[in-house]
Amino acid sequence: MSEKAFQDYYPADLSHCYGCGNNNAHGHQIKSFWDGEETVAEFNPLPEHTAIPGFVYGGLIASLIDCHGTGSASAAAYKAAGRELGSEPALRFVTANLNVDFLAPTPMGQTLKLRGTITECKEKKVVVDITVSAGETVCAKGRVIAVKMPASMAS
Ligand SMILES: CCCCCCCCCCCC(=O)SCCNC(=O)CCNC(=O)[C@H](O)C(C)(C)COP(=O)(O)OP(=O)(O)OC[C@H]1O[C@@H](n2cnc3c(N)ncnc32)[C@H](O)[C@@H]1OP(=O)(O)O
Numbered sequence: 021m022s023e024k025a026f027q028d029y030y031p032a033d034l035s036h037c038y039g040c041g042n043n044n045a046h047g048h049q050i051k052s053f054w055d056g057e058e059t060v061a062e063f064n065p066l067p068e069h070t071a072i073p074g075f076v077y078g079g080l081i082a083s084l085i086d087c088h089g090t091g092s093a094s095a096a097a098y099k100a101a102g103r104e105l106g107s108e109p110a111l112r113f114v115t116a117n118l119n120v121d122f123l124a125p126t127p128m129g130q131t132l133k134l135r136g137t138i139t140e141c142k143e144k145k146v147v148v149d150i151t152v153s154a155g156e157t158v159c160a161k162g163r164v165i166a167v168k169m170p171a172s173m174a175s
Pocket residue numbers: 029030031034035037039040086087090094110111112113114115116117142144145165167168169170
């Protein structure tokens with residue numbers, strides 16, 4: 021995909037998140053985009069993301085859901101406000117609650133596809149429901165409750 025990802029609009033000084041920060045060389049650097057009214061991201065697990073040989077570690081899956089959720093929340097807030105992504109004042113969201121159901125073993129060696137639905141979008145809180153699929157199989161689903169980032173986290 022050639023368009024800018026939601027995370028590419030995060031300012032450099034706030035781009036160190038392990039899941040989605042462009043400036044975290046050891047992180048996942050996930051990239052989220054709109055696909056119609058839904059949001060999408062892809063990730064290729066590495067050998068170090070193994071749980072049991074051949075299968076992906078659940079904590080990685082939770083991390084992907086977490087950051088696809090907060091990125092989607094920010095994008096949804098901009099959209100609801102009729103504003104361009106990244107415009108000031110920034111609409112930044114952090115995770116208040118993360119809930120994950122692991123529905124089927126997640127195989128290594130396949131691209132994982134995340135798809136998010138904006139379930140609720142208020143000024144201070146956005147709820148995003150997310151599926152993680154390998155091929156035709158939905159391996160996990162999760163819900164992220166994202167809340168406006170407190171000023172104390174950005175200083
Ligand atoms: C663009 C650059 C970006 C750059 C930034 C990119 C960062 C990427 C972040 C990646 C994701 C992370 O790991 S973030 C790191 C992990 N998260 C954190 O450290 C957050 C720590 N927690 C906090 O700071 C706080 O508890 C907050 C901000 C989450 C909430 O506190 P608050 O601001 O006082 O919220 P409050 O007014 O009480 O509640 C607002 C609404 O949220 C709901 N709510 C509040 N907390 C919860 C909760 N734990 N579980 C469920 N729901 C909750 C309330 O019911 C209410 O819903 P209603 O009554 O209105 O319906």
